[in-house]
Amino acid sequence: MRTLPVGDHALLIEVGTGEEAEALHAELLRRRATGELAAAEIVPAARTVLLDGLDEPSRLAERLAGWDVPPVPARAENVVEIPVRYDGPDLPDVASHWGVDVAEVARIHAAAEYHVAFCGFAPGFGYLTGLPREVPRRATPRTAVPAGSVALAGPYTGVYPRSSPGGWQLIGRTDTVLWDHTRVPAALLSPGTRVRFTPVGAP
Numbered sequence: 620m621r622t623l624p625v626g627d628h629a630l631l632i633e634v635g636t637g638e639e640a641e642a643l644h645a646e647l648l649r650r651r652a653t654g655e656l657a658a659a660e661i662v663p664a665a666r667t668v669l670l671d672g673l674d675e676p677s678r679l680a681e682r683l684a685g686w687d688v689p690p691v692p693a694r695a696e697n698v699v700e701i702p703v704r705y706d707g708p709d710l711p712d713v714a715s716h717w718g719v720d721v722a723e724v725a726r727i728h729a730a731a732e733y734h735v736a737f738c739g740f741a742p743g744f745g746y747l748t749g750l751p752r753e754v755p756r757r758a759t760p761r762t763a764v765p766a767g768s769v770a771l772a773g774p775y776t777g778v779y780p781r782s783s784p785g786g787w788q789l790i791g792r793t794d795t796v797l798w799d800h801t802r803v804p805a806a807l808l809s810p811g812t813r814v815r816f817t818p819v820g821a822p
Contacts, residue, residue, distance in 0.1 A: 622680040625669065630676040632668045632683065637736050637748060637774075638690070644668050644737075644810060646688045663737040663810055665746070698732065698813040701778065703769050704820045705729075707789035713754050713771060724790060725818055727751055728769075733776060733814040738806065743780035743798025745808035750776050760786030767792045769816065776816075791816075 620643075621633040634640050644663035647670065650656040656679075659672025673679055705725035714721045733749035756772045761784060764770070768779045770787035779785060780797035797807050808814065 620683065622683060624676055624680075625671075628673050628676065629669060629671040630673060630680060632670070634666055634668075637665055639688075640664065640666050640668055641736055641810070642688050642690050646686070664739065665737065698815050699807065700815050700817050701769075701793050701795045702819045703729070703791040703793050703816045705769075705791040705818055706820075707769065707791045709757070709770075709788040710790050713788050713790055716754055717752055728771075728776065728790060729816045729818050731815075733816075735808045735810050735812045735814065736775075737810055738808065741780055741783055741798075743806045743808065744777055745797075745806075745810075745812070745814075746775045747777055747808075747814055748774060750774055754788055756786045757788060760784055764789065765792065767794060769793055 623631045623633065625631050632643060634643055640663055644661065647656060647658070647661050647668060651658055651661065657674065658670045660670065662669040710721045710724055714724045717724065717727070719727070731749050731751050733747035735745040736748045738745050750771060753774050754771045763782055764779050764785040766779055766781045768789045769791040770777055770779065770785065770789050772787040777787070778793060778795070778797055795807070798805055
């Protein structure tokens, strides 16, 4: 674990793996809820957690070294199911990379259970771990990826909540709304949420 000061009131904590970042994020949230930690923002990423609004970042950095951070416990909440039509333009490339046919890509993707490791990039976008096989990003990113696109990159899968540029491999699409400012909470997915993809229609 490595801590880096960010300005006068923030601290960036670097760890070795995504699992360690998730566990640290959960522990920081727990300690804030019990009053052991005062932080305005706790923001997880792939292998870091950012804490902002700290009174004494350097003192917290010293205390962190002695913390016992347990693994993230399984969440008991229901699984969020996202229906997907597996007809994305990058299905053939993913199939070639995995050495399977297009139909098998859909089967592999839909057979796994995922959970949200962290959120970012755009409001409502969750980086989901659990992908059985990795896949590289596109060599040339697209200038516009349609909202609802289901995509893969590295060890992650995700759903674009709105149209935006992107370099992930597009394997399908969904009508599920990932971000709705009139909904409470606005984001359908949050760190720790369990997710399954359900095939609909013919690929």
